[in-house]
Amino acid sequence: MAYDRDLSFVYFGPTKIVFGAGTARDVDMEMAGLGCRRALVVTDPGVMKAGLVEGVLKALGDRCVGVWSDVPQDTGVGIVNRAAAFAREKGADCVVSVGGGSVIDTGKGICILLTEGGGLENFEGIQLLTRPQTPHIVIPTTAGTGSEVTCMAVILDERKGQKILIVEYFNTPRIAILDPKMTEKLPPLLTVSTGMDAMTHAVEALQSVQREPIADGLAMQAIRLLHRDLPVCAENGADLAARGQTQLAATMAGWAFGNAMVGLVHAMAHSLGAIARVPHGIANGILLPHVMAFNLDDAAEGYAMVAEALGVRERGMDEREAAEAAITAIRSFLERIGHPLRLSEVGVTDEDIAKSAALSLSDGAIVNNPRPVLDEEEVIAVYRAAF
Amino acid sequence: MAKYNAMTQEWLDAWKEKIATSKEYREIAKNWEGSVSMIVNPDPEKGIPEPIYLFMDFWHGDVLEIALCDKAKAESAKFVMSGDYARWKQVAKKEVDSTKALMQGKLKLKGDLTYIVRNIKTVNKVIDLLCEIEAIWPDEA
Numbered sequence: 001m002a003y004d005r006d007l008s009f010v011y012f013g014p015t016k017i018v019f020g021a022g023t024a025r026d027v028d029m030e031m032a033g034l035g036c037r038r039a040l041v042v043t044d045p046g047v048m049k050a051g052l053v054e055g056v057l058k059a060l061g062d063r064c065v066g067v068w069s070d071v072p073q074d075t076g077v078g079i080v081n082r083a084a085a086f087a088r089e090k091g092a093d094c095v096v097s098v099g100g101g102s103v104i105d106t107g108k109g110i111c112i113l114l115t116e117g118g119g120l121e122n123f124e125g126i127q128l129l130t131r132p133q134t135p136h137i138v139i140p141t142t143a144g145t146g147s148e149v150t151c152m153a154v155i156l157d158e159r160k161g162q163k164i165l166i167v168e169y170f171n172t173p174r175i176a177i178l179d180p181k182m183t184e185k186l187p188p189l190l191t192v193s194t195g196m197d198a199m200t201h202a203v204e205a206l207q208s209v210q211r212e213p214i215a216d217g218l219a220m221q222a223i224r225l226l227h228r229d230l231p232v233c234a235e236n237g238a239d240l241a242a243r244g245q246t247q248l249a250a251t252m253a254g255w256a257f258g259n260a261m262v263g264l265v266h267a268m269a270h271s272l273g274a275i276a277r278v279p280h281g282i283a284n285g286i287l288l289p290h291v292m293a294f295n296l297d298d299a300a301e302g303y304a305m306v307a308e309a310l311g312v313r314e315r316g317m318d319e320r321e322a323a324e325a326a327i328t329a330i331r332s333f334l335e336r337i338g339h340p341l342r343l344s345e346v347g348v349t350d351e352d353i354a355k356s357a358a359l360s361l362s363d364g365a366i367v368n369n370p371r372p373v374l375d376e377e378e379v380i381a382v383y384r385a386a387f
Numbered sequence: 388m389a390k391y392n393a394m395t396q397e398w399l400d401a402w403k404e405k406i407a408t409s410k411e412y413r414e415i416a417k418n419w420e421g422s423v424s425m426i427v428n429p430d431p432e433k434g435i436p437e438p439i440y441l442f443m444d445f446w447h448g449d450v451l452e453i454a455l456c457d458k459a460k461a462e463s464a465k466f467v468m469s470g471d472y473a474r475w476k477q478v479a480k481k482e483v484d485s486t487k488a489l490m491q492g493k494l495k496l497k498g499d500l501t502y503i504v505r506n507i508k509t510v511n512k513v514i515d516l517l518c519e520i521e522a523i524w525p526d527e528a
Binding site: 128165294 | 396421460483486488489490491493495496497498500501502504505507508
């Protein structure tokens with residue numbers, strides 16, 4: 001593998017990881033270690049219904065000053081503003097998020113408003129903050145987003161009708177508690193689709209124009225673990241050892257893409273989510289091999305590393321052959337874990353493709369794609385290949 | 388080729404002239420609407436004792452204004468970018484990519500990133516034209 005001789009990058013990954021079955025119950029000790037005494041717990045109705053918050057609340061006891069459980073699948077500025085007002089009213093000095101990406105991003109938004117005041121609509125931008133924000137502890141209930149270790153939040157601005165991106169080193173979660181028991185009851189489709197979200201983070205980090213050796217190493221290990229353990233989780237959700245390994249993989253992939261960034265798969269998946277309401281992980285999984293084929297000429301080196309991690313790079317293969325083997329292996333992997341393979345299977349229409357292609361060109365992820373994408377027709381061709 | 392003192396109005400005028408006479412820019416930027424400001428944080432050791440505020444206004448391929456300004460005007464722009472002098476110098480000399488610099492916290496952006504991304508060719512062209520101007524930097528003078 002070759003990096004530029006004048007390679008220069010910033011790697012940022014300050015989150016403490018607490019891992020192990022039952023560690024969600026340690027949240028009170030972790031919180032005390034941060035010097036915090038009054039936690040707002042943020043979650044969503046599904047996580048509440050699954051009974052995943054009870055143990056956290058029991059562990060926190062009097063240290064929990066309130067629960068905000070009104071987080072939808074795609075969180076919004078209005079929701080964050082209301083939740084922050086509630087947190088302020090309760091005197092919260094830290095946030096504990098229990099859930100998936102939308103919950104965690106809501107928690108990130110609340111942390112900013114508790115420190116800075118005002119409304120979240122005023123914080124759209126990149127690296128605007130100048131001081132550490134309210135401490136945030138994250139307990140993920142899926143193994144996919146990696147949001148527990150990234151400094152990014154994507155939140156819908158309901159007034160503008162578009163998602164805003166907030167990227168702030170100072171707002172990275174302080175602690176992520178990876179408790180495999182929190183993902184034990186995740187249904188098979190959600191298990192594989194969130195797992196493919198993590199796989200896509202890792203693969204796109206390896207192909208990114210911002211790739212670097214630390215992120216590459218994390219991405220490679222994430223791919224190895226997902227390849228080995230995601231099929232086990234899909235088959236037997238109660239296998240806590242496999243659940244734990246996929247959680248770790250998702251977190252490592254989070255560090256990888258949080259630094260190296262993602263590319264065209266994410267730009268296209270974000271757009272399909274907005275236009276056709278296709279769940280993010282499913283869109284990523286379906287699109288991944290097709291975008292890899294599109295990028296092949298510009299990302300063979302990164303994809304050859306994917307092939308190594310997947311165990312399909314055979315002796316004597318050159319870089320391009322290994323990259324092609326990686327694409328084939330990703331396709332086989334999707335079939336093996338029972339992931340949807342075509343966009344038409346998940347309700348996408350011709351009309352959705354045209355609208356999503358236009359939207360993809362304004363997604364921040366697209367600038368990090370190894371093959372420059374400036375033409376809508378190129379994006380449409382990839383969508384059609386995946387249709 | 389003439390050399391200009393960077394961070395001065397004469398340097399900005401030369402940049403404006405470059406943009407205004409670039410047919411390629413006019414074509415690429417035909418959809419761009421709005422102002423951009425650049426805030427250069429002070430660095431007395433490098434010859435920047437006070438913050439420098441630059442205001443640029445672009446509209447459908449035309450460059451309406453590129454000028455030094457005050458803080459209030461800079462903060463009124465549609466996009467406000469800020470950073471240390473050394474970072475801006477690296478961008479202007481094409482030693483770092485502006486998008487990377489933003490994501491890595493070397494520069495700050497207030498505003499809608501999606502608009503910037505949608506018009507990334509415009510942004511890159513404006514920077515390319517800046518790079519064509521021979522400049523004497525305050526810490527090199």
